Amino acid sequence: MTAAHRSAVQPNPELGRCPLMPTYGPPSVQFVRGEGIHLWDSNDKQYLDFLSGLAVTSLGHSHPAVAEAISLQAVRLQHVSNLFATEHNATVATKLDRLIGDGAPAGGQSFFCNSGAEANEAAIKLARRYGGHGRHTVISAYASFHGRTLATLAATGQPAKWEGFAPLPEGFKHVVWGDLDELANTIDPTTAAIFVEAVQGEGGVNPATKEYFSGIRQLCDDHGILFMVDEVQTGLARTGRWFGFQHFDVMPDVVTMAKALGNGMPIGCCWAKADVAAVFKPGDHATTFGGQPLATAAALAVLETMEEIDAPTLAAQAGNHLAEELAKIDSVAEVRGFGLLLAAELNDPIAKDVAAKCLHAGLIVNAVSPTALRFAPPLIVTRSDIDNAIAIVSSAIESAVAEYEAE
Numbered sequence: 001m002t003a004a005h006r007s008a009v010q011p012n013p014e015l016g017r018c019p020l021m022p023t024y025g026p027p028s029v030q031f032v033r034g035e036g037i038h039l040w041d042s043n044d045k046q047y048l049d050f051l052s053g054l055a056v057t058s059l060g061h062s063h064p065a066v067a068e069a070i071s072l073q074a075v076r077l078q079h080v081s082n083l084f085a086t087e088h089n090a091t092v093a094t095k096l097d098r099l100i101g102d103g104a105p106a107g108g109q110s111f112f113c114n115s116g117a118e119a120n121e122a123a124i125k126l127a128r129r130y131g132g133h134g135r136h137t138v139i140s141a142y143a144s145f146h147g148r149t150l151a152t153l154a155a156t157g158q159p160a161k162w163e164g165f166a167p168l169p170e171g172f173k174h175v176v177w178g179d180l181d182e183l184a185n186t187i188d189p190t191t192a193a194i195f196v197e198a199v200q201g202e203g204g205v206n207p208a209t210k211e212y213f214s215g216i217r218q219l220c221d222d223h224g225i226l227f228m229v230d231e232v233q234t235g236l237a238r239t240g241r242w243f244g245f246q247h248f249d250v251m252p253d254v255v256t257m258a259k260a261l262g263n264g265m266p267i268g269c270c271w272a273k274a275d276v277a278a279v280f281k282p283g284d285h286a287t288t289f290g291g292q293p294l295a296t297a298a299a300l301a302v303l304e305t306m307e308e309i310d311a312p313t314l315a316a317q318a319g320n321h322l323a324e325e326l327a328k329i330d331s332v333a334e335v336r337g338f339g340l341l342l343a344a345e346l347n348d349p350i351a352k353d354v355a356a357k358c359l360h361a362g363l364i365v366n367a368v369s370p371t372a373l374r375f376a377p378p379l380i381v382t383r384s385d386i387d388n389a390i391a392i393v394s395s396a397i398e399s400a401v402a403e404y405e406a407e
Helices: 064-074 089-100 116-131 150-155 180-186 210-223 244-248 293-309 311-327 351-360 383-406
Strands: 031-035 038-041 046-049 108-113 137-141 172-175 191-197 226-230 254-257 268-273 332-338 341-346 366-369 372-375
Touching: 046 383, 064 293, 089 108, 089 268, 089 293, 108 116, 116 150, 116 191, 116 226, 116 254, 116 268, 172 180, 180 210, 191 210, 210 226, 210 244, 293 311, 311 332, 311 341, 311 383, 351 366, 351 372, 351 383
Parallel strands: 137 172, 137 191, 191 226, 226 254
Antiparallel strands: 031 038, 038 046, 108 268, 254 268, 332 341, 341 372, 366 372
């Protein structure tokens, strides 16, 4: 095993093994510091981060406004029960409602939690409560990803990820992504909701279309079911709009988000139109740490900063440049996505090797499929940062293609 691939987390000498469960595999790098678009490892090597902790650190690492908000809150109030109000929750919820409405109040309410999976769990429970007994089925798409809890795993349209965890919860159906006819034919009297992503992030960065989302909205209206959109990876400016669904001129009934909302602090949110949210009664759903003061202080700083810098415009402009430069690289067959959530589809199944070579050269990207590289840099990325990353990616692809062809 080379130094580049040796685990950065060494075995505990007392235990004789790594103290962490092997759910992610052995990490090759241990990061100890971050600033803006850069990370530094335990050997003080600097990296360009074009993954943002999987679309989380959209304002960059250790953003001063977020760090200050967390620090000030930590010495003021860290936690109380959600039986009581804290000072940031309503403000954050109001801001999110306005952003979901693209500048005007959308007329919804928010439930705060700790992660995207929990936000999606809340959405699934909300759909079942809204549908009532016998109307509980959630339809999602193949290649989707909605989380790792048992319910969100059941909603996830990737059968390979179900292996070993059966039996999964009942009440989930899957259809081919983008196929409105199949979707329409799958709706039955048990259907409570259709649950899709604006862009399938983990499934390969597969964008929806205006026709698809408009068709889903019409189907939901015709059948009296909920249109729920998972914006955990796409939400909060990453696609060049505040939310991915806004590219398609539709309004969902339920929107989930997390990742960028805390810029690294664990926080998720399930937003729903007020008449939908009203089906939840006290005691129906809860979470100990959801919306606690540290997390919502961070979220407020994130939202205020994103509005100050016009984050959607930054993402759209930088995304255009990144997409144009990626498309120029030999062996890149296609570039897809919106804003700063992009995939470069390669001619050969070498994406994992390319990502490893990029990491060795000081650039963080990841292989989202055997043939696709995912790019999700912070929204503050500059043209110079992009050009530096492109040089690394181009060299890594050239090297990986040569090795692949030589096999």
